[in-house]
Amino acid sequence: MRPPVPEGFPTDLHVVDRPEAALLPPGPWILVGDPAVREHWQACGLPEPAGSRWVSVDESTKRLSTLEPWLEAWAALPLHRNACIVAVGGGVLTDLAGLAASLFLRGVAWHAWPTTLLAQVDAGLGGKTAVNLSAGKNLAGAFHPPERMVVCRSFLDTLPARQLxxxxxxxxxxxxxxxxxxxxxxxxxxERPLEGDLVRALGIKADIVHRDLTxxxxxxxxxxxxxxxxxxxxxxxxxxxxxxxxxxxxxxxxxxxxxxxxxxxxxxxxxxxxxxxxxxxxxxxxxxxxxxxxxxxxxxxxxxxxxxxxxxxxxxxxxxxxxxxxxxxxxxxxxxxxxxxxxxxxx
Ligand SMILES: NC(=O)c1ccc[n+]([C@@H]2O[C@H](COP(=O)([O-])OP(=O)(O)OC[C@H]3O[C@@H](n4cnc5c(N)ncnc54)[C@H](O)[C@@H]3O)[C@@H](O)[C@H]2O)c1
Ligand SMILES: [Zn+2]
CATH class of the missing domain: 1.20.1090.10 (Dehydroquinate synthase-like - alpha domain)
Known part of the structure; x- marks a missing residue:
């Protein structure tokens, strides 16, 4: 299903049952993903291009220092300006990968494939990316909307009940x-929202952030x-x-x-x-x-x-x-x- 988005909205939005290869970027891309969902990604037959990384991150490693090795590795490959970063994980990972995409070569495209309910209805959409500083959460970041967001409901099958x-x-x-x-x-x-709930909530958020990104x-x-x-x-x-x-x-x-x-x-x-x-x-x-x-x-x-x-x-x-x-x-x-x-x- 496609949530309704306003004219000119920068993110192509999809809500699907399972990850679909057809929604991956058409050009060169690289994956940054949470190991918690790797098995499901593979079971759905989705590829992992060379240089992809599965990395465990949490609030304590949502720091600028986590990003530097990613940027170094992308530059060494090398990834070019036409490349796309595909972020597959919870809000911590999508915030980190989105910010890394905004920094690399002064900004490359990224796709969000959020895997927690919180990231599916909130963190993955709206263009805010950030890391934490000692003085507080999300104090260094950028507005860099993903080109596409793919909400796959099957990721929620493995999500702990408390996170849901x-x-x-x-x-x-x-x-x-x-x-x-x-x-x-x-x-x-x-216990779990219906597809219609996700679509409606995403449509509301898209509408609001489009009128007032910053x-x-x-x-x-x-x-x-x-x-x-x-x-x-x-x-x-x-x-x-x-x-x-x-x-x-x-x-x-x-x-x-x-x-x-x-x-x-x-x-x-x-x-x-x-x-x-x-x-x-x-x-x-x-x-x-x-x-x-x-x-x-x-x-x-x-x-x-x-x-x-x-x-x-x-x-x-x-x-x-x-x-x-x-x-x-x-x-x-x-x-x-x-x-x-x-x-x-x-x-
Ligand atoms: N950018 C924004 O607009 C925005 C909005 C809201 C929140 N956020 C940020 O999002 C972060 C919180 O995100 P979160 O709630 O997704 O937490 P999280 O990213 O820490 O993920 C929670 C836990 O679930 C695990 N996990 C992820 N997907 C899984 C799956 N499908 N199955 C099993 N385990 C899985 C992760 O490994 C992690 O241990 C915060 O850092 C917050 O600042 C950003
Ligand atoms: Zn929130």
């Missing part, structure tokens, strides 16, 4: 930024759940996975929206969100641990008073962006904690 559940929160976030509480509830009732305005909507979420993720010392922190941050954003007088979502949605998030209660960092991270969030936009962009969802309409002091999140964090402590039958 983590990626689902980016879909729930997308549903709520559209104000579609029923879609969010339907997503929460499924996040000057509308793209901020995609940060729903991330304002508090990033702080929770960091304050938990990354014991919370990114998507898990986004899930907690999304429920907190719903609670903050209500506190600020926006219309509430139905109680059934709040119950479903709280139920799905309750297992994370034990790793929810206290507000005092989150606050410093919110204050230094790079999305604070440098506002003189330290205000941060907060995305507040509302039923039946697109979410709203509010500039608020970081401390506005304190009562929402308290509401979230209380909700996760409430027995399900009292919700």
């Amino acid at each position: 559940a983590s990626g689902r929160w980016e879909l729930v976030k997308t549903a709520l930024l559209e104000g579609d509480g029923s879609w969010a509830e339907a997503l929460l009732a499924l 996040e000057q305005g509308e793209r901020r909507l995609l940060n729903l759940g991330h304002t508090l979420g990033h702080a929770l993720e960091a304050a938990s010392s990354f014991r919370l996975l990114h998507g898990e922190a986004v899930g907690l941050g999304t429920l907190a954003a719903c609670l903050l929206a209500e506190r600020r007088g926006l219309a509430p979502f139905p109680a059934s949605l709040r119950r479903a969100l709280a139920e799905a998030l309750r297992p994370l209660r034990g790793v929810l960092p206290p507000w005092e641990a989150c606050r410093p991270w919110l204050v230094r969030d790079k999305k604070s936009a440098g506002a003189a008073d330290g205000a941060v962009h907060c995305i507040l969802p509302r039923p039946g309409a697109r979410a709203e962006v509010h500039l608020l002091a970081p401390d506005a999140w304190a009562p929402a964090h308290a509401d979230l904690t209380r909700l996760l402590d409430t027995p399900w039958n009292a919700l």
Whole structure:
């Protein structure tokens, strides 16, 4: 299936059941892939051109130093400007390979074949590539959209359940930024999203990033759940996975929206969100641990008073962006904690 994309969108998008050789680049290419999916890649009969590498990467090796040997090896082959980098892996790998592609010969094409749900619905699309610096995550990077993104649902067969559940929160976030509480509830009732869910979510993201590639305005909507979420993720010392922190941050954003007088979502949605998030209660960092991270969030936009962009969802309409002091999140964090402590039958 082909998600709907706006006219002139730079990425050719595909959602397929299994990897298909017909979707590989027509010209010279080289692969950078996660060893976790190599067997599946081979079982589908897909090639590995000379010089391809299968490399395990994680958040701690999402660094510039990881890229240098890749660039050296490509130059030694040599790869030319007409070559394409095919990245097959989770968001860490697609962020690294996309940035390497943007640097090599001042920019060669790349294709994203994301293999985690989170990368399929978020990291692989939208042109952001980056590595971490000591001061924080994703602080050195480039906007370099992939020429093609191929979402193969069969990669999810081997994905650990926790990673699958983590990626689902980016879909729930997308549903709520559209104000579609029923879609969010339907997503929460499924272990694995349907093809139609992926196609719809990708279409929404494509539409938003095409109008605002560099996040000057509308793209901020995609940060729903991330304002508090990033702080929770960091304050938990990354014991919370990114998507898990986004899930907690999304429920907190719903609670903050209500506190600020926006219309509430139905109680059934709040119950479903709280139920799905309750297992994370034990790793929810206290507000005092989150606050410093919110204050230094790079999305604070440098506002003189330290205000941060907060995305507040509302039923039946697109979410709203509010500039608020970081401390506005304190009562929402308290509401979230209380909700996760409430027995399900009292919700
Ligand atoms: N560029 C963007 O717009 C953007 C957006 C969101 C997140 N990100 C980045 O994405 C990263 C997180 O990505 P992630 O959640 O995919 O994590 P990840 O890349 O660390 O992958 C999670 C784990 O799953 C394994 N794995 C990957 N595919 C598998 C499969 N099919 N079967 C079995 N195991 C598999 C990986 O080896 C890894 O251990 C973060 O670094 C984040 O900053 C980027
Ligand atoms: Zn995210």
